[in-house]
Amino acid sequence: xxxxxxxxxxxxxxxxxxxxxxxxxxxxxxxxxxxxxxxxxxxxxxxxxxxxxxxxxxxxxxxxxxxxxxxxxxxxxxxxxxxxxxxxxxxxxxxxxxxxxxxxxxxxxxxxxxxxxxxxxxxxxxxxxxxxxxxxxxxxxxxxxxxxxxxxxxxxxxxxxxxxxxxxxxxxxxxxxxxxxxxxxxxxxxxxxxxxxxxxxxxxxxxxxxxxxxxxxxxxxxxxxxxxxxxxxxxxxxxxxxxxxxxxxxxxxxxxxxxxxxxxxxxxxxxxxxxxxxxxxxxxxxxxxxxxxxxxxxxxxxxx
Numbered sequence: 001x002x003x004x005x006x007x008x009x010x011x012x013x014x015x016x017x018x019x020x021x022x023x024x025x026x027x028x029x030x031x032x033x034x035x036x037x038x039x040x041x042x043x044x045x046x047x048x049x050x051x052x053x054x055x056x057x058x059x060x061x062x063x064x065x066x067x068x069x070x071x072x073x074x075x076x077x078x079x080x081x082x083x084x085x086x087x088x089x090x091x092x093x094x095x096x097x098x099x100x101x102x103x104x105x106x107x108x109x110x111x112x113x114x115x116x117x118x119x120x121x122x123x124x125x126x127x128x129x130x131x132x133x134x135x136x137x138x139x140x141x142x143x144x145x146x147x148x149x150x151x152x153x154x155x156x157x158x159x160x161x162x163x164x165x166x167x168x169x170x171x172x173x174x175x176x177x178x179x180x181x182x183x184x185x186x187x188x189x190x191x192x193x194x195x196x197x198x199x200x201x202x203x204x205x206x207x208x209x210x211x212x213x214x215x216x217x218x219x220x221x222x223x224x225x226x227x228x229x230x231x232x233x234x235x236x237x238x239x240x241x242x243x244x245x246x247x248x249x250x251x252x253x254x255x256x257x258x259x260x261x262x263x264x265x266x267x268x269x270x271x272x273x274x275x276x277x278x279x280x281x282x283x284x285x286x287x288x289x290x291x292x293x294x295x296x297x298x299x300x301x302x303x304x
Contacts, residue, residue, distance in 0.1 A: 004272055004276040009053070053269060060074075062074055073266055087174075087236075094179070099179040102183055130173050134169075134243055170240070182228055185224055194217060219294075234279050241257060
């Protein structure tokens with residue numbers, strides 16, 4: 001997290017673009033620009049500015065935004081975080097609702113018509129970018145069938161059910177490509193396990209394919225799927241930047257785009273540290289879950 005924040009700060013310090021110039025506008029005088037730069041602390045050394053920010057961040061104060069001068073960064077993030085988390089959890093629900101039943105039902109009939117259809121649909125879904133799928137949803141369900149009003153957003157404090165309705169199609173646009181990735185990995189892992197020696201031994205003893213899948217194969221096959229799920233969860237929790245922009249959802253991802261376009265260094269720093277924390281936490285949790293499911297991994301690490 002420290003390295004991410006340092007690299008992010010250095011990169012935005014060397015690229016072209018002056019936050020004070022963007023904030024002051026084209027009519028600002030040189031004296032006014034210099035005064036504005038001094039107020040924002042931009043005339044100090046970059047490393048001094050960074051370590052001052054880091055000291056404040058450790059104390060729980062990420063500072064104030066350059067672009068949104070009247071708002072504290074902690075208040076801005078806490079206001080938008082419930083929106084991104086709600087979108088993330090609804091996306092998770094759709095992902096696992098689609099991926100798990102499809103993977104388990106079609107894997108029982110390898111090479112069948114249903115299996116070939118699922119292969120085609122997963123390949124098509126993986127190849128379709130989320131933002132393009134979001135635009136299709138807006139055209140079909142927004143402008144054509146009028147299931148929702150494109151660009152309309154209702155806050156959760158006003159009406160929870162309308163809030164969930166605003167997140168339904170964005171979450172579905174996130175879930176379709178992600179569930180296709182999970183289906184592909186889970187089915188491939190299950191097929192690979194069915195070719196193992198222990199499965200042939202169980203079949204020779206008269207065990208059914210479903211019994212072997214439930215008692216033996218699924219526990220081994222789910223390990224690669226957990227790793228892929230961690231990647232998907234990380235991507236969704238870090239703020240579905242493009243989807244939030246397409247559907248005009250005021251979440252963390254959209255706030256990050258605004259911060260980058262306005263060279264809002266303190267806000268970018270705080271959001272990047274948040275994303276780094278999500279990546280670290282989710283991948284650590286995935287490692288712990290894998291070790292719980294498969295004790296052989298824990299034993300091999302203890303042996304090393």
